[in-house]
Amino acid sequence: MTSAFASAMEILFTDPNIGREGIYIADGGTPMLVRIVSRQADAITDFGDARLWSETTRIDLRVAEVPAPRPGDRIEIDGDAFLIQGEPVRDRERLVWTVDLRPA
Numbered sequence: 856m857t858s859a860f861a862s863a864m865e866i867l868f869t870d871p872n873i874g875r876e877g878i879y880i881a882d883g884g885t886p887m888l889v890r891i892v893s894r895q896a897d898a899i900t901d902f903g904d905a906r907l908w909s910e911t912t913r914i915d916l917r918v919a920e921v922p923a924p925r926p927g928d929r930i931e932i933d934g935d936a937f938l939i940q941g942e943p944v945r946d947r948e949r950l951v952w953t954v955d956l957r958p959a
Contacts, residue, residue, distance in 0.1 A: 860948050868892060868917055877914070878931040879921055889920045891932065894953070912937060912956040918945065924952055929959060 868874040868890040877891040894913040899906055914932075916924060924943045929936060937956035944953050 858948070861950055864917070864948075864950050868915075875932065879916070879924075880929040880931070882925065882927045882929075884928075886931075887920075889916060891916055891930070893932070914954055914956060916943075916952045916954060918950055918952060921952060924954055930954075930956060 874890045874892055877889050878886045879889045880886045892915040894915065898909050898911045900909070901907075914930070924939055926939050926941060928939045930939065931937070936959035938959045939954045940957045941955045945951065946953070
């Protein structure tokens with residue numbers, strides 16, 4: 856039985872206004888087409904008395920499509936290449952990965 860949350864995530868990822876296509880390439884693996892939800896939010900980090908602003912690129916991936924993303928894996932979105940940096944984080948329901956990206 857599918858949970859209401861899983862059904863909602865499926866709708867969000869497949870919605871053409873929210874979800875997008877990307878290409879996921881595990882380190883040493885073959886490219887595969889996946890659906891992503893982009894979260895390109897800015898980050899503000901405190902460093903002593905200073906506050907640093909930086910652009911970030913975060914995306915959500917479905918665990919069903921990408922069961923174990925790792926730092927260094929590559930994601931291509933609209934012709935731009937990115938590498939996963941840091942450890943991916945799963946949501947509470949274990950349906951979605953949130954990953955931080957940096958330009959490749």
